[in-house]
Amino acid sequence: MPLFKKRTVGKPGEWYYCLEHKKVEEGPECPAKDRFGPYASRQEAEHAMQTARERNLEWENDPKWHDAPAGTPDDD
Numbered sequence: 001m002p003l004f005k006k007r008t009v010g011k012p013g014e015w016y017y018c019l020e021h022k023k024v025e026e027g028p029e030c031p032a033k034d035r036f037g038p039y040a041s042r043q044e045a046e047h048a049m050q051t052a053r054e055r056n057l058e059w060e061n062d063p064k065w066h067d068a069p070a071g072t073p074d075d076d
Contacts, residue, residue, distance in 0.1 A: 014038040017048035 011027055016037030018030045024045045028035060036052065039045040059065050 013040075015040070015042050015045035017045045 014027055014037065016025045016028055016030075016035045016039070017023075018025055018035050020030060020034040024042055025035070026042070028037075036048040037045060039048065044051075
């Protein structure tokens with residue numbers, strides 16, 4: 001059993017947004033738990049947080065997302 005895990009080398013052209021360092025990376029530099037992606041371009045990765053906010057709003061307002069009507073015990 002190896003003492004250290006082999007670091008995953010990034011692929012050129014795959015872009016990620018690191019949540020810990022708040023920066024764009026080409027290829028994964030940080031652990032998967034700390035990043036969004038892959039994105040097809042640097043520009044997409046730069047807008048990762050905006051994209052996440054927009055998707056969260058869509059999900060929060062999606063009637064299929066909420067199983068129980070407001071004010072029911074399942075809301076707690």
